[in-house]
Each structure stands twice: as C-alpha cells, then as structure tokens.
Amino acid sequence: MSINQELEKQEIPSRTSLIVYLRNVNNDQFKLRRFGDIVYFSKKLHYLVLYVNRDEAEEVAHKLQGFNFVKRVEFSMNDALNLDNQNIEQQLNQMAQEAEEKLNQKDKEDWIK
Template sequence: MSIEKDLEHKNINQRQSLIVYLKSVNNQYKLRRYGDIVYFSKKCAYCILYVNQKDADEIREELNALDFVDQVTKSSWDQIDLSSDHIEKQISDLGVQAEKKLQETQEDMEQLL
C-alpha cells in the first residue's frame, strides 16, 4: 500500500509540489504568499513550492500570469513507485542466478574429480 493511499483516510491536507522557473531570481520571495518554498536554486533560477493539492491548478495559473515567472510545472514525484516489490523481485532473481551458478560450479568440480 502506498503512502498516498494511507494519507487519504487521514485528515491531512494533501500537498503538491510545483516547480517554478523564474526569469529574475530577485523576486523569488514574492512566491511565499502562494505556498511554502522548500528549495531555491539561484544558479538554475527555479523554486520548488509546496501548495495544497486541491488548489494546485488554480495557483499554477496565477503563477504563470506573473511577469517574473517563466514557467510552472507540476512535479512528478507522486508518480514514482516507492514500493519495495520491484526490489524484492530483483533480490529473488539474483538468488536464483547465484544458485544456478553454484550448481554449475559443483558439477564442474565433480567432473574434474
């Protein structure tokens, strides 16, 4: 079960991260009124801004209308598979490969004797 599904049943506001690309890095402080700035890159001129998920589309439109904002995109972080199913499959596959190789090695040793 994913973390998002667990949080749906709680009374916790879901958050969405928006990546805000700026034309001018001097105005990044003006973004505080729209959400929480969690990261700012002066070199690459972008901010990561957390907003409430239900307001994300409206805030995205407002930010795109600002003159110092170049582009606003939604983060795809929520689409990443954080479950351990694929890792468990890789480990079991490695175990099968190791056993095969061990059996081959033992057969080769028996043939030499």
C-alpha cells in the same frame, strides 16, 4: 500499501509540488511565499520548488503563469512514483540479478583471455 494511500486515510491535506522557473532571482522568490511553502530554491538554475495543496494546484499554477517574472510552471512527477515496499523490493532484486549477470559475464571474458 503506498505512502500516498496511507496519507489519504489520515485527515492530512494532500500536497503536491510545483516547479517554478524564474526570469530574475533577486527578490522574486519572496513574492511567491503567499502561494505555498518554498522547500527548495536554486539561485544558479533560477527555479524553486513550491508545495501547495493538491486541490488548489491548478489554480495556483495558472496564477503564477500570470506573473512577468515567472518563465514557466511545471507539476512535479513525485506523485507518479510508486513507493510501495513490494515494488521497491522487486526493483532491488532485479538490479541485483542484472549486476550478478554482468559480473559473471566479465569473469567468463577474463577467463577466456
């Protein structure tokens, strides 16, 4: 069972993250606090990550696009990640097999030389 499925069973409101790109970083990020929780802010790259309720995400994204200091708003792809334990184990096993094959191939090449 994935983490998202477990959270749906609880009475915790589902959240999603929006990536908001800003034109000017001076004090504009403080204006966005009323829309959600700012969890990350990059002064150098002019963007921030804003957590909002999933039900209100479309509406908040549309409102944010209306501000003149916002370049664009994107939905984060975190929700598309499959964090199932079995899926992660499969990926790790596959990576280990690929690494072993590369090492064996390199050993054969070194032996031939």
